[in-house]
Amino acid sequence: GAVVSxxxxxxxxxxxxxxxxxxxxxxxxxxxxxxxxxxxxxxxxLMATSNEGSKATYEQGVEKxxxxxxxxxxxxxxxTVTSAHPEDSSFYICSAYILSSGRENEQFFGPGTRLTVL
Amino acid sequence: xxxxxxxxxxxxxxxxxxxxxxxxxxxxxxxYGLFWYKQPSSGEMIFLIYQGSYDQQxxxxxxxxxxxxxxxxxxxxxxxxxxxxxxxxxxxxxKDSNYQLIWGAGTKLIIKP
Numbered sequence: 001g002a003v004v005s006x007x008x009x010x011x012x013x014x015x016x017x018x019x020x021x022x023x024x025x026x027x028x029x030x031x032x033x034x035x036x037x038x039x040x041x042x043x044x045x046l047m048a049t050s051n052e053g054s055k056a057t058y059e060q061g062v063e064k065x066x067x068x069x070x071x072x073x074x075x076x077x078x079x080t081v082t083s084a085h086p087e088d089s090s091f092y093i094c095s096a097y098i099l100s101s102g103r104e105n106e107q108f109f110g111p112g113t114r115l116t117v118l
Numbered sequence: 119x120x121x122x123x124x125x126x127x128x129x130x131x132x133x134x135x136x137x138x139x140x141x142x143x144x145x146x147x148x149x150y151g152l153f154w155y156k157q158p159s160s161g162e163m164i165f166l167i168y169q170g171s172y173d174q175q176x177x178x179x180x181x182x183x184x185x186x187x188x189x190x191x192x193x194x195x196x197x198x199x200x201x202x203x204x205x206x207x208x209x210x211x212x213k214d215s216n217y218q219l220i221w222g223a224g225t226k227l228i229i230k231p
Contacts, residue, residue, distance in 0.1 A: 095163070112161040
């Protein structure tokens with residue numbers, strides 16, 4: 001159990017286009033999901049906390065108009081990179097935790113989405 | 119706010135040897151949690167082990183154990199009998215009160231045959 005999927009696994013797009021990345025909790029409900037980005041050979045950087053039914057909370061320095069997050073249901077959060085540019089190329093990972101006794105200590109990660117902007 | 123420090127950018131270890139990956143943390147919260155994750159080249163984050171600040175005993179999960187020394191604020195990961203498949207990036211992370219994870223810089227572990 002506790003599986004998180006991401007789609008797509010990798011995407012190549014032209015500069016100026018928008019890309020949507022989906023994060024789904026397959027066998028549990030996730031009130032909260034987290035979005036991270038990771039540059040090569042670096043650690044994960046938290047971009048935003050996505051809460052079902054409310055606006056996402058963005059970390060300092062993350063442009064909310066560029067990285068649109070929608071958490072419309074308890075099993076789906078989407079990250080849309082708008083007007084993507086080459087500097088947005090990165091590895092994007094989502095995670096979710098289970099709000100139930102005993103498992104809330106663990107975050108479950110999606111497999112990640114590798115975005116390359118030409 | 120929490121801070122997680124991993125001072126080893128990379129390590130080479132001979133297969134079948136034990137390896138210790140260092141992690142120190144700095145937090146003012148009396149209640150916190152510490153995690154270790156493995157990230158192979160495929161990119162997925164694999165949960166290895168968790169230690170709660172109030173846990174009396176060091177956490178163990180198969181070949182993984184966590185050497186938790188509260189006074190020294192360290193939570194080192196010990197991998198016993200290393201295998202070639204253990205080659206990966208390893209991240210130490212601390213959980214804050216909002217369930218957000220604060221990440222260390224990571225250690226690249228390479229197991230030599």
